[in-house]
Amino acid sequence: MKISVSMLSGYEYCPRKLYLQYVLCITEPPKESLVLGSLRHEIYDFINKNEEGIVTSITKKLQLSNILNIYKALYLKILREKIIKNKSKLSSVNLELASVFKRTYPLILNEAEARATNIFNFIQEYNIYGKELWENLTPKIISELRVESNILQLKGIIDKVEIHKDGYVPVELKTGKMPKEGIWPGHRIQIAAYALLLEEKYNKKIKEGFIHYLDAKELRHVAINPFMKEEITALTKEVQELLNRQYPPNYCQNKNKCTNCGLREDCYNEAQIDTLLSEI
Numbered sequence: 417m418k419i420s421v422s423m424l425s426g427y428e429y430c431p432r433k434l435y436l437q438y439v440l441c442i443t444e445p446p447k448e449s450l451v452l453g454s455l456r457h458e459i460y461d462f463i464n465k466n467e468e469g470i471v472t473s474i475t476k477k478l479q480l481s482n483i484l485n486i487y488k489a490l491y492l493k494i495l496r497e498k499i500i501k502n503k504s505k506l507s508s509v510n511l512e513l514a515s516v517f518k519r520t521y522p523l524i525l526n527e528a529e530a531r532a533t534n535i536f537n538f539i540q541e542y543n544i545y546g547k548e549l550w551e552n553l554t555p556k557i558i559s560e561l562r563v564e565s566n567i568l569q570l571k572g573i574i575d576k577v578e579i580h581k582d583g584y585v586p587v588e589l590k591t592g593k594m595p596k597e598g599i600w601p602g603h604r605i606q607i608a609a610y611a612l613l614l615e616e617k618y619n620k621k622i623k624e625g626f627i628h629y630l631d632a633k634e635l636r637h638v639a640i641n642p643f644m645k646e647e648i649t650a651l652t653k654e655v656q657e658l659l660n661r662q663y664p665p666n667y668c669q670n671k672n673k674c675t676n677c678g679l680r681e682d683c684y685n686e687a688q689i690d691t692l693l694s695e696i
């Protein structure tokens with residue numbers, strides 16, 4: 417049975433939680449970070465899908481500030497529309513629309529600046545516009561790319577894939593706290609699994625990936641090494657075995673995780689767990 421890449425990182429976080437969610441079907445109540453994260457995903461997906469329209473609309477030499485204004489106008493419109501569309505989800509976790517706007521606008525402004533600068537520099541160097549500019553521009557970005565493999569027994573959706581002249585680079589967008597150094601272990605597993613899935617899909621070696629910590633506005637690099645395949649294969653097997661077990665794993669050792677866990681009450685309610693186990 418194919419499992420999703422997010423299950424691998426969930427397993428790394430807490431095997432018991434994964435069991436409660438996927439075997440006992442206990443749902444985690446919506447959390448502020450998850451609702452905000454999904455809104456940001458929606459916005460970035462829309463941004464990526466509209467990049468061609470912006471680039472092909474540039475048909476003559478423009479100042480950087482003009483290009484930036486084109487990006488800013490569209491991104492602002494997207495942000496407003498997506499916030500309104502997600503109004504009830506945001507209210508369900510007590511998020512006010514104005515505060516979401518204030519927190520999200522700097523992130524998309526940052527993205528607009530990066531993309532406008534890339535286009536401006538590209539035009540300076542190659543002096544091409546419109547369709548020709550789009551066809552030659554690198555990197556191009558695919559968002560929400562579906563990948564799966566019968567060999568790896570994995571499937572998933574990659575947030576963003578950059579297509580450079582010399583290869584593909586997977587990028588995962590993450591909201592919330594960033595570690596002082598490097599990336600969180602679950603994020604490393606995710607990007608490694610996506611690199612393997614991309615490698616199989618395009619039959620090209622993937623050398624690196626990135627985690628984009630949106631709140632910190634920082635891209636953290638992950639070098640892909642040959643040992644990761646073994647690690648991901650072993651982990652996939654462990655998760656498949658876990659999903660076939662008749663009883664849940666022990667509580668996790670890191671009590672900080674339990675303090676922040678949305679399933680804490682269900683997890684420690686042994687009578688409820690026993691009832692659910694008797695029903696499977």
Ligand code: SF4
Nearest residue numbers: 430433668674677683
């Ligand atoms: S409360 Fe702790 S042990 Fe239970 S599912 Fe959450 S993180 Fe895991």
